[in-house]
Amino acid sequence: MFLGTYTPRLDEKGRLILPAKYRDELSFGLVLTRGQERCIYVFSQREFEKQHEQLAQASLTSRKARDYARVFLSGASDELPDKQGRVTIPQVLRSYGGLDREVTVIGAGNRIEIWDSTAWQQYLQEQEEVFSETDED
Secondary structure, eight states, X not given: OBOOEEOOBOOTTSEEEOOHHHHHXXXXXXXXXXXXXGOEEEEEHHHHHXXXXXXXXXXXXXXXXXXXXXXXXXXOEEEOOOTTSEEEOOHHHHHHHTOOSBEEEEEOBSXXXXXXXXXXXXXXXXXXXXXHTOOXX
């Protein structure tokens, strides 16, 4: 399970040093793809295969399912971290996420999310208010 918040920087080649806690799970390969709210999802190879199986179960006659699968899969890039735990984020995904140098990496259970740091702070500020007021209703 991926947990926590980290603030690494992208280097000039668009590479990210993965947090040390995440490296073992991702050492055999990972998949980066478009996520909701303009973040980048990072799945282990195994977890991405599960996500793909779920997408494949959707009806081909459902336009929403087809649209989602197209966007999700067409942006996917399988990567292998180098010996220093770095992974290159493809330019198309950096553009989608508005990523520059300052990024925030969060653990989101079965995946990691990579956010532009400013966008993450804005999102978190908005959502913390809602979160703090959440009750069972």
